[in-house]
Amino acid sequence: MRTVLVTGANRGIGLEFAKQYASDEDQVIAICRNDDYTDELKIISKKNNIRIKLADMSDFKSIDILQNELSGIPIDIIINNAGVFGPKAQADGDLRQSFGHMNYDVWRKLMDINTLAPYKIVESLIENIRLGKDKKVITISSSIASIEDVSPGVNAYRASKCAVNMVMASLAMELKDQGIKFALLCPGWVNTRMGGGKAPITPEVSVSGLRNVIDNLSIEQSGKFYRYNGESIPW
Ligand SMILES: NC(=O)c1ccc[n+]([C@@H]2O[C@H](COP(=O)([O-])OP(=O)(O)OC[C@H]3O[C@@H](n4cnc5c(N)ncnc54)[C@H](OP(=O)(O)O)[C@@H]3O)[C@@H](O)[C@H]2O)c1
Structure with a gap:
């Protein structure tokens, strides 16, 4: 039995x-940002092996409170999953992350939630990871952050995920001798509120694949970028 912490679990x-x-x-x-969580989470949290904790990834004081609440508890796996895509030009005609129309407040918000918050979570909960057996820190990134495979648009989102890739790869090097393993994982194009109804992959299939990659993650692979099916993604 392991202890797994998941952000954006709503x-x-x-x-x-x-x-x-x-x-x-x-x-x-x-981890949910407020207590207005979905009925589905309410139902499954009746199982006594799910504990809901509140923290808003854009409010770092709430992450400090979480750190205090979890003090001394071993955590085997942290999954930095909470994320925001921002304005969608294609689906909604919202150009606020398109060239010529960039809204810099939107971009800062994406950096806060997608880049700074995962880093802050690791800084805040590193003692819990040291106490855990698996010692794994997973960050859900996106293959659209790959510079070698770039296409136009959604520059703020891409930048926020590209930056989180860099800082987690850097932490992987920094903490390798402590046996702490990091991975950047792309879930594929998944049918969620973010991915939209046309996305071909179900959350069930994506998460089964991601869990398989997480289970097999070794210290030699730490800091690498993988797809949910285990394929390597170029930076
Ligand atoms: N779906 C895809 O196709 C796809 C592809 C590549 C990467 N990803 C990545 O996969 C991760 C999960 O995406 P998803 O598709 O499940 O998205 P989603 O359906 O939009 O869910 C996002 C989750 O993040 C939470 N969240 C957002 N802002 C937060 C904040 N400030 N504090 C705490 N929680 C916050 C949301 O909570 P609320 O309910 O409170 O808003 C929700 O639980 C994200 O990092 C995303 O970038 C998704």
Whole structure:
């Protein structure tokens, strides 16, 4: 039995992580930004191996409070999953992250939630990871952050995920001798509120694949960028 902490566990991919780990009898610490969580999380949290904790990834004081609340508790796996895509030009005609129309407040917000918050989570909960057995820190990134495979648009989102890739790869080097393993994982194009109804991959399939990659993650692979099916993604 492991203890797995998942941010953004309210819905989408994060909720699916909580469901799958809990049904394997692992202990899940499900982080939500407020207590207005979905009915599905309410139902599954009745199982006594899911504990809901509140923290807003854009409010670092709430992450400090979380750190205090979890003090001394071993955590085997942290999954930095909470994320925001920002304005969608294609789906909604919202150009606020398109060239010529960039809204810099939007960009800063994406950096806060997608880049700074995962780093802050690691800084705040590193003692818990040191106490855990698995010692794994997973960050859900996106293949659209790959510079070698770049295409136009959504520059703020891409930049925020590219930056989180860099800082987690850097921490992987810094903490390798402590046995702490990091991975940047792309879930694929998944049918969630972010991915939209046309996305071909279900959260169930994506998260089963991601869990397999997480289970097999070795210290030699630490800091690398993988797709949910285990393929390597170029930076
Ligand atoms: N879906 C895809 O196709 C796809 C592809 C590549 C990468 N990803 C990545 O996968 C991760 C999960 O995405 P998803 O598809 O499950 O998205 P989603 O359905 O939009 O869910 C996002 C989750 O993040 C939480 N969140 C957002 N802002 C937060 C904040 N300030 N504090 C705490 N929680 C916050 C949301 O909570 P609320 O319910 O409170 O808003 C929700 O639980 C993200 O990092 C995303 O970038 C997704």
